[in-house]
Amino acid sequence: MKVMILCGGRGTRLKEETEFRPKPMVEVGGKPLLWHIMKIFSAFGYREFVMCLGYKGNMIKEYFLNYEAMNNDFTVQLGTQNKIQFHSNHEEKDWKVTLVDTGEESGTGARIKKASRYIEDDQFIVTYGDGVADINITDLITRHESAGKIGTITGVHPASRFGELLVQGNRVLKFHEKPQVREGLINGGFFVFKKAFLGYLREDDACLMEEGPLEELTAQGELSAYVHEGFWQCVDTYRELEFLNQLWKKGQAPWRKW
Numbered sequence: 101m102k103v104m105i106l107c108g109g110r111g112t113r114l115k116e117e118t119e120f121r122p123k124p125m126v127e128v129g130g131k132p133l134l135w136h137i138m139k140i141f142s143a144f145g146y147r148e149f150v151m152c153l154g155y156k157g158n159m160i161k162e163y164f165l166n167y168e169a170m171n172n173d174f175t176v177q178l179g180t181q182n183k184i185q186f187h188s189n190h191e192e193k194d195w196k197v198t199l200v201d202t203g204e205e206s207g208t209g210a211r212i213k214k215a216s217r218y219i220e221d222d223q224f225i226v227t228y229g230d231g232v233a234d235i236n237i238t239d240l241i242t243r244h245e246s247a248g249k250i251g252t253i254t255g256v257h258p259a260s261r262f263g264e265l266l267v268q269g270n271r272v273l274k275f276h277e278k279p280q281v282r283e284g285l286i287n288g289g290f291f292v293f294k295k296a297f298l299g300y301l302r303e304d305d306a307c308l309m310e311e312g313p314l315e316e317l318t319a320q321g322e323l324s325a326y327v328h329e330g331f332w333q334c335v336d337t338y339r340e341l342e343f344l345n346q347l348w349k350k351g352q353a354p355w356r357k358w
Contacts, residue, residue: 101148101221101241103141106208107134107229108154113336122156124229125163126341129348132163133335136232136355138195143357144237146225147195150218152202152211161199167192191358209300209307216298226309228289231334232344232355235290240326244292247324251297251317255325256288256332285325288332331355 111123118126124134138149153160168174171190177183198218202211212226223244225237235254244252287310300313307313317323331354335341347353 207308209309213301233332254288254290255285
């Protein structure tokens with residue numbers, strides 16, 4: 101089953117970083133956020149990826165074109181052509197990555213539709229290129245298959261914008277900085293679809309997966325929910341990026357399953 105990653109948005113709320121590079125290439129612990137997302141799926145055996153490129157997509161192409169050189173020791177024999185010997189040093193040897201230019205202005209639904217020619221199996225996974233979680237991908241797939249619906253969406257508890265206080269009288273008993281909200285769910289960005297979902301999409305750039313297509317699936321009773329109770333964090337702001345970097349630096353990154 102292939103994993104389709106939506107990498108084409110402009111990330112305007114993270115302009116400090118995305119003015120110079122696409123959001124999926126923003127780094128956490130010295131590695132692109134995109135790498136972290138791929139490592140999550142790879143840990144569960146899903147190693148075929150389709151990248152839906154848009155804004156500054158050439159930077160993502162260059163990253164993978166130069167991946168071997170940038171992540172290995174290597175020997176170059178000067179004065180000859182193609183005489184480079186890589187001394188394998190990374191663990192991503194079995195990744196297969198397809199990079200598809202889906203247009204700078206395309207909506208999420210249009211990107212999926214434009215890249216769908218690389219989906220051969222009856223089922224495929226879709227996720228965004230800006231969020232990580234300690235989600236169990238095997239469990240997600242199992243739930244999707246047992247539900248028998250066209251699509252499955254992952255619901256997550258978002259992080260609060262504010263610190264949480266537990267107070268007794270005028271005494272603070274507990275302070276928790278930006279805890280996850282325990283009630284209410286939002287779209288966590290980990291989807292599984294049957295190939296039939298492609299019939300709900302258009303190549304028109306205005307097609308957003310989250311509006312018409314998912315609303316139609318819901319109305320037809322063809323969208324099931326998988327609730328993830330654990331860690332989840334998207335990167336929309338610089339503060340959220342710093343939060344992930346601090347977790348990684350402390351060795352407390354919950355999404356690290358490898």
